[in-house]
Amino acid sequence: MKKFVSLLLTGLLIFVLAACTANQETTKEPQPKNNDEGTKEEDVESEKILYLNNGLEPTSFDPPIGFDAVSWSGLNNLMEGLTRLGADHEPEAATAEKWDVSADGKVYTFHIRENAKWSNGDDVTAGDFVFAWKRLLDPETGSPASFLGYFIEGAEAFNNGEGSADDVKVKAVDEKTFEVTLTSPQAYFLSVITNPAFFPINEKVATENPQWFAEAESFVGNGPFNLAEWEHDSHFLMEKNDQYWDAGTVKLDKVHWAIIDDTNTEYQMYQTGSLDVSDVPADLSEQLFSEGKAEVGDQAGDYFYRFNLTMEPFQNLNIRKAFAMAVDQQQMVDFVTKNKEKPAYGFVAYGFNDPQGNDFRETNGDLLKTDPEEAKALLAKGMEEEGYETLPEVTLTYSTSDTHKKIAEALQQMFKDNLGVEVKLANMEWNVFAEEQTALKFQLSRSSFLADYADPINFLENFQTGLSMNRTGWSNAEYDQLIKDAKNEADEEKRYEMMYKAEKILFEEMPIIPIHFYNQVYLQNEAVTGIVRHPVGYLELKWADKN
Structure with a gap:
């Protein structure tokens, strides 16, 4: 798997999705509580409790459904897959202690640790992975992450309703041996399966209670922490999981996650000691950067807008290009977001090197430019093509947050x-x-993407025809074929050439407007160490400590 050469990330994910207004109670500093056994107050205060903000309510802690930034950090610390991203952002042994690969690179046999346990004490078994992975692919589950599993033989046909679960080549060889057969060798396979979508699910628990993931009382995980409390739209609390196979590594006793969707409120809580980490408000960024208090690093993801090609006027290519070329990405990062992001003139982020050692983004270049004069000419051309004397009314829709509002107003x-x-x-x-964006209810709407694994194909596969991640109504047969061929190509040089060509087609058709590449900007309590911020957006607390 290609390493993130330039992604040495040190910042907390700015959750630029946005939503619920913060509960008033979450603006107060969480207070230690005595337990039923009468724990002394000084004992409670000696616990190592990390105070973080999740931004907004997690979408779901059901692994194949919580496929977004607001669920990933929680899931990544409550559960664990066969492999896990290490401190160097590369996959390493996790629930599986080792694995064997067939000579043709298509069959992986994972050996699950004997001491891998669920938080309720049950053994983690190969059957739990079979159950979870087939559930991910089951069309009735409706997982937005199902396409990630298409490298498994029989997976795409099952997910598309053309095959059965029995045709999906995953099996439990025995209680602790899990085997998967791929359609072709995949250089990034071990990285993909670190994604929460591939976490196991306790089959016995899920069969008895299909909503096991919805409340703290019923949640059963296998990661470094347990879900101890979840007051929806207010906060959730994690406690160290003593059943975790590597519990000795975990230093924190608890992690308290507030749910605050306002950057200024979050910063105020950080200033008063109610949070150990904070995002940087745009209005204070220049001051905090100059004082050396704010940290910044690149991240594998995009902030962008989606056109809806099924609604007027964006069925017209020239009108789409006109709107895209009217956007000034450099002004957006300099004067609106002001967090030292890189303007985006393509979709694949910086930090992915091809076989020659060249960065994908630099090699494929700028595929979009800011040009108001050409934009006006293209708009006029498109209106003539459609017979418009007056352009149909256009509404730009965004999810509620102070950051999204500023960007929308600038656009x-x-x-x-x-x-x-x-x-x-x-x-x-x-x-x-x-829900509305997925159902193609908006003309023009904000969006974001954080890489699910460390490869350019992950950016580009989102826009295949019919995928739930597409959300534009755009379809291009040549593009689809290039992505399919690239995912089955073992020759890395050929694979990168296919991906370069595919991205160019994406921008020739312009179903999106990129705004900026994500970075991670944060303030952190000096007493806190060991937090790992992965390029793909997971916050890793397994090695975190607070002195």
Whole structure:
């Protein structure tokens, strides 16, 4: 697997998805509580408790459903797959202590640790992985992450309703031996399965209670921490999992996650000691950077906008290009977000090297430019093609947050200044927004992508025809074939050439407007050490400590 050469990340994920208004109680500093056995207050205060903010309510702690930034950090610390990203962001042995690979690179046999346990004391078995992976692929589950499993033989046909679960080549050789057969050798396979979508599920627990993941009282995990408390839209609490196979490594006793969707409120809580980590408000970024208090690093992901090609006027290519070229990404990062992000003129982020050692983004270059004059000409051309005397009304929709609002307002002004188009703004709560966007209910809407694993194909596969991650209504047969061929190509040089070509087709068709590549900017209590912030957006607390 290609390493993230340039992604030496040291920042907390800015959760740029947004939603629920913070519960008033979450603005107060969490207080230690005496337990039923009468634990002394000084004993409680001696516990190592890390105070973090999740940004908003997790979508779900059901592994194949919580496929987003607001669920990943929680899931990554409550559960664990066969492999886990290490401190160097590379996959390492986790629930599986070792594995064997067939000579043709297609069959992996994983040996699960004898001491791998669920938080309720049950053994983690190969059957739990078979159950979980087939459930991920089951079309009735409706997982947005199901496409990640298409490298498994029989997986795509099952997920598309053309095959059965029995055809999916995953099996339990015995209680502690799990075997999977791939459609072709995959250089990044061990990295992909670190994604929470591939976590096991306790089959016995899930069969008895299909909603096992919905509340702390019923949650059963196999990771470094347990879900001890979950007051929805307020906070959730994790406690060290003594059943975890590597519990001796875990130093924290508890992790308290607030749910605050306002950066300024989060910063105020950090200032008063109610949080150990904070994002950096845009209005204070220049000061905090100059004082050396803010840390920043690249991240594998994009902030972007999606056109809906099934709604007027964005069925027209030239109108889409006009809106895209009216956006000034450099001004956006310099004067709106102000957190030292890199402007995005392509979709694949920096930090992926091809076989020649060249960065993908630098090699494929800028595929979009800011050009108001050409944008106006393209708009006029597109309107003529459609027979528009007046452009149909355009509404830009975003999920509620202070950051999204600022970016939306800046875009609104750019469209007015550079195109002479008045665009309306609309916002809504995150969960409703996500459902409506997937259902293609918006004309133009904000979005974000964080890499699920460390390879450019993960960025590009999102826009295949019909995938739930596409959310644009765009379809291109040549693009689909390039992605399919690249995912089955063992020759790395050929594979990268296919991906370079695919990204160029994406921007020739322009179903999206990239804004900036994510970075990670944060403030952190000096007493806190060992937090690992993975490029793919998971916050790793297994090695964290607080003195």
